[in-house]
Amino acid sequence: MKENLKEKMKKVGAVLLASTMLVGMIPVGAVQTSAATAKKAYNVVVKPKLSYDMVDGIYGNSIIVGKSKNDMDLWGLVDKNGKVIIPCSYVSAQVFNGKIVLLCDKNSQWSIRNLNGKLIKKLSKEYDYSEEQNGQIILGFYDGTYDLIDYNGKITKENQTINEDSLGYKGKEKFDNLCLLQDKKHYLGCKYLDGSEEDGYTRFYYKMVEADGTVVADMGTGSYWEQINKDIIQVDTISENDDNISQYKTLWVNMDGKIVSDVNNKEYYNNEVNSSSLELYNNNEYVRYSFPSLSVEKKITLANGSETISKVSLINEKIYYKANNQWYFVDKNTGKRQKSSISDSVEEIHKVNASTIITYQQGRLTGNVTIMDSSEKINKQFDYNSDYVYCIEDGSNVIVKYNKENGNEAADIINTYSLTKILTGYEDVDVSDADYYSAYKNGKLYLVSKDGKNTSEIGEGAYCYIYSYDEYKELNLLKIDVFSNRGVWKNTYLFDYNGKKVTSLPYNSSIVPVAFEKDAFLVKVYNNDYQITSSYVITKNGKKTISGTMCSYESDSLGKIKKLAIRDKNKNWKLYCGEGKKAYSFGKHGYLEFDGNIAYGYEIRNGKDCNYEVMSATDGTVIFKKGQIQSISKSTNNLNPVKIDGKWGIYKFNKWTSADQKRMKNVPPAKTTLQKVKAGKKKATVSFKKVSDADGYLIQYSLKKNFKGAKSKYVTKTKATLSRLKADKKYFFRVKSYKKNGSKKVTAKKWSNVKSAKIK
Structure with a gap:
C-alpha cells in the first residue's frame, strides 16, 4: 500500500527530530570525564533521608540527630540508614573518644552508652555540664566543682575544682584550686575561706602537697602566691596577733617543705630575691639564704653597740646603712664594715645597675641627685634645691620627681650612662612595661622613648596606660588608653615602635593581625552586647584598605587571619585572602561562617536560621544556591550535615574554585532513574529521581520501544506531565539529566530505565 505525502512528511520530520536530539546530546568539548570519576565540589557520604529537625554530626556509622518538641531540643542516635539506635529523648548527647556517647535526660540523669546504644554506666549525680579533657570526661556543677570519670563511667576524682x-x-x-608546680611533682593546694573579703583581701588556706596527697608544707592563711623558680615558691600570709590585728608575712618554701619568713621574733625584714639566694635585712641584721636548700649562707649583725641604724640598702656586694647620721657599708661576704664617703646629708641610696649608684636628698638649698659608680666616685650631680625629691630607677634611667620653687610638680629623666637629662620640663613621667614612658604637660600626654630620642604627642588627657600585648607585639605596635583626671576613658591610640601614631581605636574594640596583607590588622568594634557593629583592615601606615560592618574570618596556626569576609551596609559580603588579589563576592547574607573548604551565608528570621547558601571558601564559587538546601551544620571530621528537601544527609565538601566549576560544566551529570509513569486521559505524568549536579532533565516518549520517532520535552523539576498523547495507545518513556554550559546543554551519558503506560 502506498503511503500518502502526509505520512511521508511525518516520517521525515521524526528522523530530523531524532537527529537534532542526538546533536543536542553530544557533549560539549572534545573529551568528556564521567560524573563518577570527576572531581566534585562534594561527595555524598549519607544520602538525604533522615527526617529530623537537627543533625549534629557523624561518628563512624552513628549520627547524632535531634527533634524540637515543646520548645525543647531532644537528641538521640541513628545509623547511616536512619535506624534508631538511641531515641530522641535526651537534652544532651555528646560523643567522646569517638566510641561512647554521654547522655543527659530531662530529669538531669546522666548515662554512658556505646555507639551501638548499649548501656555502659548510669551516673548517680545530677551534673550541670560536661566536657572532655586529657582522655577523661569532666562532669561539672555551676558552683565550680566537678567529678572526673573515665570512658567506662568510673569516677577517678570527685568534688574537684576546675583546673587542668x-x-x-x-x-x-579536697582543694578549691590545685596548681602543679614547676618541678612537676608538687602541687599548691588552695582552699577558699568564706567571708574573707571584708578587709579587702580574698583569703585562702595554702598547703604544698605531693600527688598522693602527702602534705609537704602547711603555710596557713594567705592572699597571694607565686613561683620564684622551680625550687622555691613565695606565699603572702595573713594571721591575727594577740591583739586581733592582722599580721602579714611573706614565706619562702622549698620543695622539701622548709619555710623561711620575713618576720622573725616579731621583727620585720625587707627582702631581695635573686637567682641563687634570698636576702633578708632590717635595721639590725642581714641574713642570706641559699637556694634551693634555704639554709643560712651568711648572717651579719649591722649595729655596733648603741648605734641607731636607718636607711638600709643592698647595693651589689655591699650593705649600705646610716648609723648615727653617718653612712657605712658592710661587705656581704666578709662582714667587714667601712665608713662610706657618701655625704651624711644624703637621704636615700639606690642601685641603678651593677656599676651605678644614685643618691638623693631634699632641701631648698641642698636638694640634689648624684650619680656615682660602685666605688662611690661621683660622676655627676644634678641640683634640684627642692623640699621634695623622689627617684624611680628604670634600667639605665632615673626618673626624678620634684617640686619647683612655685610648688608645681615636675619630672625629669636622667640617663646614667650619658649623665644627661634626656627629658625635662614635664609635669609628670610614668613608667610602663613597654620601651616608652608617658609624660604629661599642660593637659596633654606624650610618648617618650627610653633613650629620649623620640617624643610624640599622644593627645589630651590626664594619664594613660601603655600596653604591648601579643597581638600588638606581632605588629610592633603599642596600645595606649587615655583617661581624664576623673578616670573616664577618653581615647585609645596605636603607635608604632618609632613613636609614630598609627591610628585611634574606637571604644570597646580589638585587633587581630592579618596574614594576607603586610603590616595590617583587622579592627573589630563591639556594642554593649559584645556584637560586632563595624570592622575594617588598616595598615601600620594608617591606611584603611577594607571596611564594613560585620566580619567573619579564618585564622592560621599563628592566630593571623588568612581568610577574611566583611559585610557592607547592604549585607553584601566580600572575601579577601591575598595581598593585591581581587576580592571575591560572597553574595548577600545576614551572617556568614567559614567551615573548612566552604563558607555559608544565612539569615536569621523569627529566631531561626534560614536561606542558606554554600560557597567555596577559596573564591566564593556557589556550590548550593539559596533555596537548594534548608540547613547545614558545622562539620565534624570534615563532614557536614546538610538538609535538602526536608531531609538530612552527610556531605564531604572538597576544595573548590570557579575553575573547577567551569571544568565540571563539561562533565556530564549522573544518570537518573525513572520511578513512575501514571497514565491519564490523553496525558501521562512521569516522576524520576533527582540528580544533584543536574540543571534539568530531558524526557523522551515514543509509541515505539526503540524510540524511533520519539518526541522530547525539557523540564527542570523531577515530575512532569506530558499532554496531547493518543488515547488507547501504549507509550514508552525515558529520561536523561543535563547541566547547562552557557547556552548549551551537557547531557548524561546514559538514559534512565524505560517504563511504559497505556494512555486513557
Whole structure:
C-alpha cells in the first residue's frame, strides 16, 4: 500500500527530530570525564533521608540527630540508614573518644552508652555540664566543682575544682584550686575561706602537697602566691596577733617543705630575691639564704653597740646603712664594715645597675641627685634645691620627681650612662612595661622613648596606660588608653615602635593581625552586647584598605587571619585572602561562617536560621544556591550535615574554585532513574529521581520501544506531565539529566530505565 505525502512528511520530520536530539546530546568539548570519576565540589557520604529537625554530626556509622518538641531540643542516635539506635529523648548527647556517647535526660540523669546504644554506666549525680579533657570526661556543677570519670563511667576524682593541673592529683584532701608546680611533682593546694573579703583581701588556706596527697608544707592563711623558680615558691600570709590585728608575712618554701619568713621574733625584714639566694635585712641584721636548700649562707649583725641604724640598702656586694647620721657599708661576704664617703646629708641610696649608684636628698638649698659608680666616685650631680625629691630607677634611667620653687610638680629623666637629662620640663613621667614612658604637660600626654630620642604627642588627657600585648607585639605596635583626671576613658591610640601614631581605636574594640596583607590588622568594634557593629583592615601606615560592618574570618596556626569576609551596609559580603588579589563576592547574607573548604551565608528570621547558601571558601564559587538546601551544620571530621528537601544527609565538601566549576560544566551529570509513569486521559505524568549536579532533565516518549520517532520535552523539576498523547495507545518513556554550559546543554551519558503506560 502506498503511503500518502502526509505520512511521508511525518516520517521525515521524526528522523530530523531524532537527529537534532542526538546533536543536542553530544557533549560539549572534545573529551568528556564521567560524573563518577570527576572531581566534585562534594561527595555524598549519607544520602538525604533522615527526617529530623537537627543533625549534629557523624561518628563512624552513628549520627547524632535531634527533634524540637515543646520548645525543647531532644537528641538521640541513628545509623547511616536512619535506624534508631538511641531515641530522641535526651537534652544532651555528646560523643567522646569517638566510641561512647554521654547522655543527659530531662530529669538531669546522666548515662554512658556505646555507639551501638548499649548501656555502659548510669551516673548517680545530677551534673550541670560536661566536657572532655586529657582522655577523661569532666562532669561539672555551676558552683565550680566537678567529678572526673573515665570512658567506662568510673569516677577517678570527685568534688574537684576546675583546673587542668589537678588531673594528676590522687590525694583524698579536697582543694578549691590545685596548681602543679614547676618541678612537676608538687602541687599548691588552695582552699577558699568564706567571708574573707571584708578587709579587702580574698583569703585562702595554702598547703604544698605531693600527688598522693602527702602534705609537704602547711603555710596557713594567705592572699597571694607565686613561683620564684622551680625550687622555691613565695606565699603572702595573713594571721591575727594577740591583739586581733592582722599580721602579714611573706614565706619562702622549698620543695622539701622548709619555710623561711620575713618576720622573725616579731621583727620585720625587707627582702631581695635573686637567682641563687634570698636576702633578708632590717635595721639590725642581714641574713642570706641559699637556694634551693634555704639554709643560712651568711648572717651579719649591722649595729655596733648603741648605734641607731636607718636607711638600709643592698647595693651589689655591699650593705649600705646610716648609723648615727653617718653612712657605712658592710661587705656581704666578709662582714667587714667601712665608713662610706657618701655625704651624711644624703637621704636615700639606690642601685641603678651593677656599676651605678644614685643618691638623693631634699632641701631648698641642698636638694640634689648624684650619680656615682660602685666605688662611690661621683660622676655627676644634678641640683634640684627642692623640699621634695623622689627617684624611680628604670634600667639605665632615673626618673626624678620634684617640686619647683612655685610648688608645681615636675619630672625629669636622667640617663646614667650619658649623665644627661634626656627629658625635662614635664609635669609628670610614668613608667610602663613597654620601651616608652608617658609624660604629661599642660593637659596633654606624650610618648617618650627610653633613650629620649623620640617624643610624640599622644593627645589630651590626664594619664594613660601603655600596653604591648601579643597581638600588638606581632605588629610592633603599642596600645595606649587615655583617661581624664576623673578616670573616664577618653581615647585609645596605636603607635608604632618609632613613636609614630598609627591610628585611634574606637571604644570597646580589638585587633587581630592579618596574614594576607603586610603590616595590617583587622579592627573589630563591639556594642554593649559584645556584637560586632563595624570592622575594617588598616595598615601600620594608617591606611584603611577594607571596611564594613560585620566580619567573619579564618585564622592560621599563628592566630593571623588568612581568610577574611566583611559585610557592607547592604549585607553584601566580600572575601579577601591575598595581598593585591581581587576580592571575591560572597553574595548577600545576614551572617556568614567559614567551615573548612566552604563558607555559608544565612539569615536569621523569627529566631531561626534560614536561606542558606554554600560557597567555596577559596573564591566564593556557589556550590548550593539559596533555596537548594534548608540547613547545614558545622562539620565534624570534615563532614557536614546538610538538609535538602526536608531531609538530612552527610556531605564531604572538597576544595573548590570557579575553575573547577567551569571544568565540571563539561562533565556530564549522573544518570537518573525513572520511578513512575501514571497514565491519564490523553496525558501521562512521569516522576524520576533527582540528580544533584543536574540543571534539568530531558524526557523522551515514543509509541515505539526503540524510540524511533520519539518526541522530547525539557523540564527542570523531577515530575512532569506530558499532554496531547493518543488515547488507547501504549507509550514508552525515558529520561536523561543535563547541566547547562552557557547556552548549551551537557547531557548524561546514559538514559534512565524505560517504563511504559497505556494512555486513557
